[in-house]
Amino acid sequence: MNLQDQFLEVIAAHQRIIHKVCRLYAHTADDREDLFQEVLLQLWRSFGSFKGESKVSTWMYRVALNTAISGFRKSSRRPAMTDLEGQAYQLAADAPNTEAEEEKQLLYKAISLLSDLERAIIMLYLDEQSYEEIGQIIGITPNYVGVKINRIKAKLKDLLLPHMREARS
Amino acid sequence: MKLEDFKELWEAATAPDPDFNREQLRALLRNKGQGTLGKIRRNILAEIVFLAISAVAVLVWFAFRSLPVHWGEWLMFIALFPGNALLYWYKIRAFIQRSDLSEDLAHSLEQYIQRFDRYLTTYKITMTYLVPVLSLIGIMYGFTLARAEDGKGLDDVPPAIWALLGAVTVAYTFLAMWFARWYARKLYGQHIDTLRGFLAELTESDRP
Numbered sequence: 310m311n312l313q314d315q316f317l318e319v320i321a322a323h324q325r326i327i328h329k330v331c332r333l334y335a336h337t338a339d340d341r342e343d344l345f346q347e348v349l350l351q352l353w354r355s356f357g358s359f360k361g362e363s364k365v366s367t368w369m370y371r372v373a374l375n376t377a378i379s380g381f382r383k384s385s386r387r388p389a390m391t392d393l394e395g396q397a398y399q400l401a402a403d404a405p406n407t408e409a410e411e412e413k414q415l416l417y418k419a420i421s422l423l424s425d426l427e428r429a430i431i432m433l434y435l436d437e438q439s440y441e442e443i444g445q446i447i448g449i450t451p452n453y454v455g456v457k458i459n460r461i462k463a464k465l466k467d468l469l470l471p472h473m474r475e476a477r478s
Numbered sequence: 479m480k481l482e483d484f485k486e487l488w489e490a491a492t493a494p495d496p497d498f499n500r501e502q503l504r505a506l507l508r509n510k511g512q513g514t515l516g517k518i519r520r521n522i523l524a525e526i527v528f529l530a531i532s533a534v535a536v537l538v539w540f541a542f543r544s545l546p547v548h549w550g551e552w553l554m555f556i557a558l559f560p561g562n563a564l565l566y567w568y569k570i571r572a573f574i575q576r577s578d579l580s581e582d583l584a585h586s587l588e589q590y591i592q593r594f595d596r597y598l599t600t601y602k603i604t605m606t607y608l609v610p611v612l613s614l615i616g617i618m619y620g621f622t623l624a625r626a627e628d629g630k631g632l633d634d635v636p637p638a639i640w641a642l643l644g645a646v647t648v649a650y651t652f653l654a655m656w657f658a659r660w661y662a663r664k665l666y667g668q669h670i671d672t673l674r675g676f677l678a679e680l681t682e683s684d685r686p
Contacts, residue, residue, distance in 0.1 A: 313504070313507070314500075317500045317503050317504060318500070320503055321497075321498070321499070321500055321503065324497055324498060324503075325497075328497075345506070346506050346509070349503065349506055349507060350507065351579045353507055354579075355578065355579060355580040358578075358580065359580060368580055371579065371580050371581065371582060371583070371586075372579045372580055374583055375579040375580075375581075375583055375586040376579060378583065378587070378673075378676065379586060379587055379590045379673060412484075412487060413487050416484050416487055416488065424676070424679075425672070425676065426583075426676045426679055426680070429583065435484060435485050435488040436488075437485065445582060446582060446583065447582060447583045447584060447680065448581075448582030448583050448584025448585050448680060449584065449680055453682075
């Protein structure tokens, strides 16, 4: 099996990671496709130097997030939001009907309103990565990961709580 | 509902677009440069090819024409091509030779911002100094030729003419400086400011 076949085997098995990052950082089908391809190319470029010192998922998250966050794109990938009140208003306007769907949509929308960096951290957290692994991917200490997650939780709570109450009443 | 309760929802909400099989992935790897970054890279490479062809064309013109090459022409050639080559070197480093993306995010951001800063500095220097220098050389060259046709040198040029040439050069330098800053800011300013913000956020605490 040559190097490219090995690479494709790894990617085929773990491509969900790339899809998640693309869905979080690109908002149209075309942008997602662009970003998927860009991440794939960057992974292929660094595959030769990947020595297995970290987990495959850690390596893939690093490359995918680095590509999504630092990659220069001419157009903005999401609408600019200025304050939580404005963001909460937009959540309410787009909410669907069934409760489960609504919760899912609200969560997704609330996360998409966070900054690129906050989205990366919360995505890793929700993907069951340990603080240690999140720290390795982002480049901060596990303690600081905890601090950041608490801040993001508070922010998400501000965004979601009014709508969760509304859904239950 | 606690955020932990969302983990299951998250898994469902992030169900991937249809998975690609190996052949589809292989095809994506083959079609390099379809995305926005690919287009930027292709444009940079096209500009480099254009610059190289222009340099060769000018050298061929110098070699085959009957008139000897004037010092002003050599200066313009040297100012134009090496200056731009330097600019492209940093542009390539910023856009093509991306930093090692398998490093952690904070480290990659640091490297990326550093490279981008270097590119922008070179861009501003090139636009601010190279363009006025080239213009001055061009004006001087034309002026020297015009006087040579009348059988005169530069020794008896009135001070007012020198003052006018100086004023034009200074005005042009300021204009080029303003334009370079405005254009660089328009193209990349927001992107770099955002990345700087992320890096500052990450480095609030000690790195591991």
